[in-house]
Amino acid sequence: MRIGIITSGGDSPGMNAAIRAVTRCALDRGIEVVGIHEGWQGVVDGGDKFQPFNWRSVGGILQLGGTILGTARSEDFRKPEGRRKAVRNLVNADIDGMVVIGGDGSLTGALLLYREWADHLTALAAENAIPAKKAKNPAPFRVVGLPGSIDNDQFGTDMSIGADTALNTIVEAVDKLNSTADSHQRTFVVEVMGRRCGYLALMSAVATGADWVLIPEEEMDSRWHYKMVDALKRGRAAGRRHDVIIFAEGARHSDGLPIKADTIVEILKQRMGVEARVTVLGHVQRGGTATPFERNLASRLGAAAVEHLAGDDPTPVMVGLIHNEPKTTSLEEVVAKSQAINAEIDSGNFEQALALRGRSFADSLELLRTLARAAPKQDVTDRGRIAVMTGGPDAPGMNAIVRTALRIARNEGQDVVGARYGFGGLAQGDVQAIHWMDVQGWINLGGSELGAVRHELTPEEIGQIAEQIKKWDLRGMIAVGGMETYKEVRKLIDARERYPELRIPIICVPATVDNNLPGTEITIGADTALSNIVDAIDKIKYTAGAAHRAFIVEVFGRRCGYLAMAAAMASGAEMEILAEDGINLDLLQKDIAVLRSGFAAGKKMGIVVMAENASPYYNSDFVRRIMEAEAQGFFQVQTTILGHLQRGGVPTAFDRIQGSRLGAFAARRIIDEIAAGRDQVLVTGIQRRGVVATPYDEVMEDFDLEHERPKEQPFMSWRTLADTLAKPAPSVEE
Numbered sequence: 213m214r215i216g217i218i219t220s221g222g223d224s225p226g227m228n229a230a231i232r233a234v235t236r237c238a239l240d241r242g243i244e245v246v247g248i249h250e251g252w253q254g255v256v257d258g259g260d261k262f263q264p265f266n267w268r269s270v271g272g273i274l275q276l277g278g279t280i281l282g283t284a285r286s287e288d289f290r291k292p293e294g295r296r297k298a299v300r301n302l303v304n305a306d307i308d309g310m311v312v313i314g315g316d317g318s319l320t321g322a323l324l325l326y327r328e329w330a331d332h333l334t335a336l337a338a339e340n341a342i343p344a345k346k347a348k349n350p351a352p353f354r355v356v357g358l359p360g361s362i363d364n365d366q367f368g369t370d371m372s373i374g375a376d377t378a379l380n381t382i383v384e385a386v387d388k389l390n391s392t393a394d395s396h397q398r399t400f401v402v403e404v405m406g407r408r409c410g411y412l413a414l415m416s417a418v419a420t421g422a423d424w425v426l427i428p429e430e431e432m433d434s435r436w437h438y439k440m441v442d443a444l445k446r447g448r449a450a451g452r453r454h455d456v457i458i459f460a461e462g463a464r465h466s467d468g469l470p471i472k473a474d475t476i477v478e479i480l481k482q483r484m485g486v487e488a489r490v491t492v493l494g495h496v497q498r499g500g501t502a503t504p505f506e507r508n509l510a511s512r513l514g515a516a517a518v519e520h521l522a523g524d525d526p527t528p529v530m531v532g533l534i535h536n537e538p539k540t541t542s543l544e545e546v547v548a549k550s551q552a553i554n555a556e557i558d559s560g561n562f563e564q565a566l567a568l569r570g571r572s573f574a575d576s577l578e579l580l581r582t583l584a585r586a587a588p589k590q591d592v593t594d595r596g597r598i599a600v601m602t603g604g605p606d607a608p609g610m611n612a613i614v615r616t617a618l619r620i621a622r623n624e625g626q627d628v629v630g631a632r633y634g635f636g637g638l639a640q641g642d643v644q645a646i647h648w649m650d651v652q653g654w655i656n657l658g659g660s661e662l663g664a665v666r667h668e669l670t671p672e673e674i675g676q677i678a679e680q681i682k683k684w685d686l687r688g689m690i691a692v693g694g695m696e697t698y699k700e701v702r703k704l705i706d707a708r709e710r711y712p713e714l715r716i717p718i719i720c721v722p723a724t725v726d727n728n729l730p731g732t733e734i735t736i737g738a739d740t741a742l743s744n745i746v747d748a749i750d751k752i753k754y755t756a757g758a759a760h761r762a763f764i765v766e767v768f769g770r771r772c773g774y775l776a777m778a779a780a781m782a783s784g785a786e787m788e789i790l791a792e793d794g795i796n797l798d799l800l801q802k803d804i805a806v807l808r809s810g811f812a813a814g815k816k817m818g819i820v821v822m823a824e825n826a827s828p829y830y831n832s833d834f835v836r837r838i839m840e841a842e843a844q845g846f847f848q849v850q851t852t853i854l855g856h857l858q859r860g861g862v863p864t865a866f867d868r869i870q871g872s873r874l875g876a877f878a879a880r881r882i883i884d885e886i887a888a889g890r891d892q893v894l895v896t897g898i899q900r901r902g903v904v905a906t907p908y909d910e911v912m913e914d915f916d917l918e919h920e921r922p923k924e925q926p927f928m929s930w931r932t933l934a935d936t937l938a939k940p941a942p943s944v945e946e
Contacts (some may be wrong), residue, residue: 213241213242213243213244213309213310213522214244214245214246214305214306214307214308215238215244215245215246215309215310215311215354215726216246216247216255216262216302216305216309216310217231217234217235217236217246217247217248217265217281217306217308217310217311217313218248218251218252218254218255218281218313218314218423218469218740219231219251219281219283219313219314219320219360220251220252220282220283220284220286220312220313220314220315220317220321221283221285221314221315221318221360221361221449221483221527222314222315222361222362222499223252223278223279223283223361223364223374223478224361224372224373224374224375224377224378224403224498225278225362225373225374225377225499225500225501225503225506225645226360226373226374226376226377226502226506226507226510227279227281227313227360227373227374227510228270228273228274228276228278228279228280228372228502228508228510228749229273229274229279229373229502229506229507229508229510229511229513229514229903230311230313230360230510230511230513230514230732231247231270231279231313232270232271232273232274232356232491232512232514233283233511233518233933233937233938234268234311234514234515234517234518234816235247235265235267235269235270235589236267236516236936236937236939237515237518237519237756237933237936237937238403238518238521239265239266239267239519240936240939241521241829242417243518243521244352244428245264246262246263246264246265246279246307246783247260247262247263247264247265247269247280247281248261248263248307248882248896249263249281249282249897250281250283251262251281251282251283251285251286251314251318252282252284252285252286252288252289252298252318252321253284253285253286253288253289253358254281254282255289255302256286256288256289256294256295256297256298256301257301258297258300258301258304260307260709261797261895262301262305262926266941267939267941267942268784268941269942270670270814272719273509274783274784274934275501275502275507275750275753275783275784276416276501276778276783277498277499277500277501277502277792278499278931279313281288284555285829286321287323287600290321292328294946295321295324295332296332296335296336297327299325299329299332299333299336300332300336300342300814302353302441303333303336303342304342304364308321308351308353308354308358308518309353309354309355309356309458310353310356310523311356311357311358311514311518311523311586311613312355312357313357313358313360314358314360314361314363314911315359315360315361315363315365315366315371315372315445315576316361316366316547316550316554317426319356319357319530319543319547320359320365320547321548321786321881322355322357322528322543322550323355323528323543323544323647325353325355326353326355326528326543328355329350329352330350330738331447331755331943332661333346333347333350334347337723339682346684348765350528350888354521354526354528355528355529355543356517356521356528356529356530356531357512357519357528357529357530357531357543357546357700358510358514358517358530358531359372359373359374359513359530359532359633360372360373360374361373361374361375361407362374362378362405362412362498363375363406363407363408363409363411364409364412365406365408365409365411365530365550365553366530366546366550367545367546367549367550367553368530368532368534368539368541368546369530369532369533369534369535370489370532370534370536370552371509371533372505373506373509373510373513373531373829374498374502374916375411375412376503376505376506376509376865376866377500377501377502377503377506377513377936378405378412378497378498378740379416379419379494379865379937380503380864380865381493381497381499381500382402382404382412382416382458382493382497383419383420383656383852383864383865383868384414384864385402385491385493385496385710386402386416386420386422386456386458387420387656387862389456389491390403390420390421390456390653390656391453393454393455393617394453394653394730395565396451396454397454398486398487398488398489399454399456399457399479399484399486399487399488399489399491399493400443400455400456400457400459400479400488400490400491401459401473401476401480401488401489401490402422402456402458402459402490402491402493402790403459403460403473403490403491403492403493404416404458404459404460404463405460405461405493405494406427406428406460406461406462406495406503407426407460407461407462407915408428408460408553408554408557409429409460409553409560409569410425410427410430410460410462410463411430412427412458412460412497413426413427413458413459413460413463414427414573414577414580415576415865415869416458416865417458417580417584418576418579418580418583418868418869419655419741419865419868419869419872420458420655420656420868420874421456421583421584421652421654421655421744422445422456422457422458422580422584423456423457423584423654423774424440424443424445424456424457424458424584425453425457425458425459425577425580426457426458426459426460426463426471427459427462427563427577427678428458428460428463428464428557428565429557429562429565429566429569429573429671430463430562430566430577430700431466431560431562432463432464432466432471432848433466434466436465436466437476437479437556438483440457440479440491441479441480441484442620442800443552443584443585443586444484444486445482446482446586447586448801450586450587450648450649451513451593451649451652451923452586452649452652454583457476457488459473459476459782461472461931462491464559464594465903467526467628468560468666470922472494473490474490474751476747477490480600481572483599484847488836491501500515501750503668503743503864503900504739504742504743504745504778504779504782504783505739505782505866505910506895507746507782508778508781508782508930509533511729511781511933511937512533512538512930512933513531513532513533513538513561515538515678515771515897515933515936516526516531516538516540519566520540520921525542526941527542527543528542528543528544528808529542529543530543530546530795534590535900535901536733536900536926539727547832549568551557552568553568554571555566555602556568560825561849568597572902573702576869576873577782578616578773579616579872579873579876580736580828581622582619582620582876583619583872585619585623586811586841587648588619588622588624588625588627588648589622589623590624590729591625592622592624592625593625593626595625595626595687595868595886596627596685596686596687596886597626597628597629597684597685597687598621598626598627598628598629598686598688598690598879598882598883598886599628599630599631599643599684599686599689599690600614600617600618600628600629600630600631600646600662600687600690600798601630601631601634601637601638601662601689601690601691601692602614602635602660602662602664602692602693602694602723603634603635603664603665603667603692603693603696603697603700603805603874604664604665604666604693604696604697604724605666605694605696605724605858606658606659606660606664606665607660607664607693607694607723607724607725607727607736607740607741607859608658608659608667608725608733608736608737608740608859608861608862608863608864609693609723609736609737609740609742609776609863609867609868609870609871610646610658610659610660610662610664610693610723610871611651611654611655611660611661611863611871612654612655612736612863612868612869612872612874612875613657613659613692613721613736613871613872613874613875614630614654614660614662614692614722614873614879615654615655615658615872615875616872616876616879617625617690617721617875617876617879618646618648618650618651618871619648619651619713619876620875620876620879620880621879621882621883622647622648624879624883624884624905626879626886627645628646629643629644629645629646629684629686630643630644630645630646630662631643631662632644632662633662633663633664633665634663634664634665634667634691634693634700635667635669635673635677635691635700635704636665636667636673636695637663637680637818638677638680639669639673639674639676639677639680641675641676641680641721643680643681643684649854652699652784655868655872656862656868657862658740658859658860658861658862658863659859660692662870665803666696666769667696667700668696668701669688669703670701671702671707672712674703674704674707674711675711675837676708677714678711678714679713680711681713681714681716682713684859686716686885687716687717687720688716688882688883688885688886689717689718689719689882690718690719690721690744690878690882691719691720691721692720692721692723692725693720693721693724694722694723694724694726694728694729694735695724695726695728695729695920697720698720698729698908698912701718701720701908702895702908702912703854704718705893705908708870709791712865715891716891716896717885717886717890717891717892717893717898717909718893719738719881719882719885719893719894720894720895720896721874721878721894721896722736722896722897723735723736723737723857723871723876724736724737724738724840724857724876725738725740725741725768725775725776726738726768726770726775727735727769727772727773727774728769728770728771728772728774728920728921728922729924730895730911730912730914730915730922731899731906731911731914731920731928732894732896732897732898732899733897733898733899733900733905734870734898736748736774736867736870736871736874737859737863738774738867739864739866739870739874740859740861740862740863740864740867741858741859741865741867742775742778742779742782742856743864744778744859744860744861744891745765745767745775745783745821745854745856746779746783747913748765748852748854748857749763749765749779749783749785749819749821750783752765752852753783753817753819756783756818759889760784760811760816760817760846760847760849761817761818761847761848761849761850762811762818762819762820762843762847762848762849762850763815763817763818763819763820763851763852763881764806764820764822764832764835764839764849764850764851765779765785765819765821765822765852765854766819766822766823766824766832766852766854767793767822767823767824767854767855768822768824768850768854768858769823769824769825769861770791770821770824770920770921771791771823771825771919771920771921772791772826772920772921772922772925773788773790773792773793773823773826773925773927773928774790774927775823775858775924776789776790776821776823776826777790777928777930777931778927778930778936779821780819780821780934780938781930781933781934781937782943783819783821784811784819784937785819785820785821785938786807786819786820786937786940787803787807787818787819787821787938788804788820788821788822789818789820789821789826789835789935790823790826790923791825791826791827791919791921792874792921792928793825793826794826794827795826795829795830795835797838798837800835801838801842804838804839804842804843805842806940807839807847808846808847809862810844811843811846811847812942813940813941818847820835820839832851833851836850838850848904873898874896874898874903876895877896877903877943881894881896881905892907892910893907893908894906894907894908895907895908897911
């Protein structure tokens with residue numbers, strides 16, 4: 213079998229990771245690969261646009277932005293005669309199928325090619341443009357699409373390749389604007405991409421704490437600008453020093469005409485007397501290196517695309533990420549439903565378009581409306597208080613959880629207090645009231661503004677907590693943290709017979725960089741830590757390659773290998789050493805032999821990602837000395853322990869958005885628990901069916917106490933893919 217790969221339409225970060233995964237997974241199966249340059253136009257042009265790929269063709273491209281294959285819009289391919297040329301070139305190159313990485317237009321073109329394939333073959337054979345035997349009883353042309361679009365506007369996937377990177381680019385830019393806007397009490401209008409989809413505008417508004425958002429899916433009545441100005445005025449009156457308005461380029465007036473930045477600026481000047489500044493981010497949103505999430509997403513989807521092509525089902529499909537798993541959806545359905553959303557927007561059926569985007573999109577819009585309020589919709593009622601705390605080691609995104617939980621609860625009239633430094637602070641009475649504007653600006657702060665430290669409660673302190681519950685009239689608790697926090701909650705549960713005051717609902721929210729908690733597929737903080745690790749490895753690669761070195765990079769994770777596995781796959785590391793595997797000297801020597809042969813064949817660098825507790829006996833320095841002893845002079849070995857750098861910096865967009873979702877869910881659920889008079893202890897989590905709450909005891913049954921990690925870890929299924937992608941190039945390649 214021989215397959216072609218193209219990237220078409222607008223480029224998006226992560227396309228190179230997809231190209232690499234498709235190429236290496238195909239070659240590993242014995243499938244030949246042809247990289248076709250310049251999208252569908254390259255398929256039409258043929259000739260030197262078709263480049264046979266080998267293992268080395270996709271080496272060193274993982275961290276590169278854009279696409280090494282190039283991309284172009286093709287007017288020729290839109291016409292039947294252009295598609296006929298494309299078919300002729302594909303047939304003459306003996307290509308049996310294609311992986312098409314792109315957006316709606318690119319995948320629509322792929323579907324057209326599939327539908328017309330047999331007709332084009334017949335016509336080409338009649339013209340003697342291809343051998344007649346190739347038109348007789350032809351096999352269906354195999355087509356698999358991968359969603360490549362920063363707009364995240366395609367049906368059949370929760371995330372498209374490029375969207376996470378673009379979102380983080382926007383968030384970083386708005387963070388910087390927030391700094392100068394706050395200094396000068398300015399108003400900024402930020403235009404982001406999204407011709408028919410408001411995903412980037414909406415999610416960046418949630419992630420940055422923006423004060424207003426305008427998106428194509430939301431219907432604008434004739435007085436939309438009055439509502440916006442009134443809301444901004446209330447915010448200033450409440451003490452907000454600046455305003456940020458984010459709008460998608462496809463946002464429209466009620467009459468269907470596009471909303472322009474200059475229009476917003478003029479409205480603000482006339483009705484508020486402010487000189488607003490406009491920032492149009494433009495194509496910077498497409499640029500730069502892909503995030504680790506993006507690289508791993510593209511790699512997983514690329515591998516799944518090869519699986520489908522190598523199988524028996526000739527149905528043209530798109531492979532997308534649905535509930536964190538690669539899933540196929542027929543290309544017919546993908547194209548039809550993606551176009552249906554666009555048609556609803558163009559027809560002014562905004563309510564239907566919003567519904568087609570899905571529940572998560574609508575919920576995020578409703579969440580933003582609450583978070584952006586200048587004050588809660590109702591005053592505090594006489595329902596006691598909820599205590600919010602962050603415990604254990606801090607994790608990026610904790611502040612997003614607390615900020616959202618407070619505002620959601622206060623918006624419903626529920627009073628909230630913060631216990632500083634977790635359960636230890638609560639025992640000592642270090643409790644403070646938190647008001648609506650107190651959390652303004654918390655969304656992009658790392659660490660925890662409430663304080664988060666490791667602390668083991670003593671029996672005496674448990675009694676003191678019972679006293680504080682009575683003193684502050686606490687009706688519920690939201691405890692944010694990692695396994696240390698979960699263990700302290702266990703102590704409170706066990707002490708309920710002795711202290712009836714502890715019989716209040718408690719909700720645990722998972723926040724730790726280690727991603728080692730049960731009841732959730734991902735913890736808040738892990739994405740930021742992964743980003744920090746991969747950023748460091750990308751930089752290490754430059755010095756490693758200059759001196760023929762292998763670097764052992766030790767990362768956090770306790771006894772959970774998530775960070776090591778995800779970082780190895782996202783950085784293209786040659787080896788990963790996980791706590792789940794331990795260190796076996798025989799296997800280590802075999803891995804070193806592979807690394808040594810790679811250097812002997814011309815390899816310039818090697819990266820080994822090692823989990824901090826991969827072995828109770830052998831540390832990273834021991835592994836370094838073993839590698840040096842076996843290197844036989846082909847390479848040097850250095851060790852880098854990243855340490856607390858992994859916790860540092862501002863949270864990624866993912867941790868801010870998912871932290872906000874969990875904080876909102878926890879606040880709403882605990883209010884319901886209080887109203888129902890229940891005293892359940894629940895654990896929130898992000899699972900395939902969405903954000904859920906599971907009884908504490910049920911969750912802990914799925915926890916491996918000895919190794920302090922969940923019994924089932926979905927990321928371990930990535931192992932085969934990571935090892936395939938990291939294989940050295942064959943010694944002889946055609």
